[in-house]
Amino acid sequence: MSSRWPKKAWMPWDTRYNRVADETTSSVNRPLFLMVAGEQLLCNDTGELWLLSEAEVRQLAPEAESDFLGYWASRPVYARQLDRAVSNVPGQWQELRAQMGLIDETLFALSGSALQWARWRIDHRFCGRCGSPTRPLPGEPAHVCSRCELRFYPRLSPCMITLITRGDHCLLARHARSRKAFHTALAGFVEIGERVEDTVHREIREEVGLRVADPRYFGSQPWPFPGQLMLGFHAEYASGDIQVDGDEILEADWWRYDRLPMVPPPETLAGQLIAHFVAQQHNKGPQGST
Numbered sequence: 001m002s003s004r005w006p007k008k009a010w011m012p013w014d015t016r017y018n019r020v021a022d023e024t025t026s027s028v029n030r031p032l033f034l035m036v037a038g039e040q041l042l043c044n045d046t047g048e049l050w051l052l053s054e055a056e057v058r059q060l061a062p063e064a065e066s067d068f069l070g071y072w073a074s075r076p077v078y079a080r081q082l083d084r085a086v087s088n089v090p091g092q093w094q095e096l097r098a099q100m101g102l103i104d105e106t107l108f109a110l111s112g113s114a115l116q117w118a119r120w121r122i123d124h125r126f127c128g129r130c131g132s133p134t135r136p137l138p139g140e141p142a143h144v145c146s147r148c149e150l151r152f153y154p155r156l157s158p159c160m161i162t163l164i165t166r167g168d169h170c171l172l173a174r175h176a177r178s179r180k181a182f183h184t185a186l187a188g189f190v191e192i193g194e195r196v197e198d199t200v201h202r203e204i205r206e207e208v209g210l211r212v213a214d215p216r217y218f219g220s221q222p223w224p225f226p227g228q229l230m231l232g233f234h235a236e237y238a239s240g241d242i243q244v245d246g247d248e249i250l251e252a253d254w255w256r257y258d259r260l261p262m263v264p265p266p267e268t269l270a271g272q273l274i275a276h277f278v279a280q281q282h283n284k285g286p287q288g289s290t
């Protein structure tokens with residue numbers, strides 16, 4: 001399998017965008033900007049993600065700084081961060097989730113990076129050890145404390161997401177915190193001292209009371225809600241009866257590959273885990289689908 005998500009572009013923290021646009025530069029290479037405030041991105045009046053030109057961004061946010069994110073359609077993309085969503089700009093502010101399925105995977109990933117950098121900057125303006133202000137550390141993706149010189153790097157939270165399979169069935173659950181009525185795979189955060197494989201076994205035991213054999217790594221996905229890295233697995237059922245915890249999981253059941261309920265979209269790692277399982281079962285042909 002290969003991830004449908006792009007490799008992360010290099011991230012030169014010290015190449016903030018501050019040059020004057022070179023009018024002789026071909027439009028192919030001219031930079032694009034995403035405007036970020038808090039958890040939101042600036043979209044146009046019809047709700048489409050707005051990729052601003054340099055002229056537009058200088059007019060709307062002349063004071064703000066920009067961070068390089070990567071490339072989209074061969075054009076460099078920068079994030080322009082405002083402290084908060086302001087109402088005196090054209091268009092509308094929207095959460096990234098609203099763009100899922102509307103923008104391509106590269107742009108979704110860049111938008112997610114923009115939100116995570118912005119959030120990290122806001123959350124690390126002061127040192128957690130001594131309380132003094134921090135400042136950006138030149139040449140590094142870090143802030144450093146102005147007094148005790150403690151460094152702060154962006155932090156990610158690794159999570160596992162696992163689709164349990166049992167012949168031509170897979171286990172799908174409804175999560176208490178899910179905003180939508182999806183049935184999906186099981187997920188949970190890696191805890192201190194755990195290998196991600198340990199997390200797979202522990203979370204599955206805790207959430208649905210099952211044991212699984214040999215988790216197989218499938219792929220990963222940055223998930224910027226807020227700073228997660230999802231690590232996807234398939235695992236074959238080994239033993240036990242489904243017993244939902246009633247807390248994180250509302251219901252869980254076995255579903256045959258050709259009779260699935262509403263599942264997450266293919267832009268998500270959960271959707272890709274499920275689609276891969278379904279494709280495998282289809283490829284087995286009639287003998288495989290008893």
Ligand SMILES: [Zn+2]
Nearest residue numbers: 127130145148
């Ligand atoms: Zn400090």
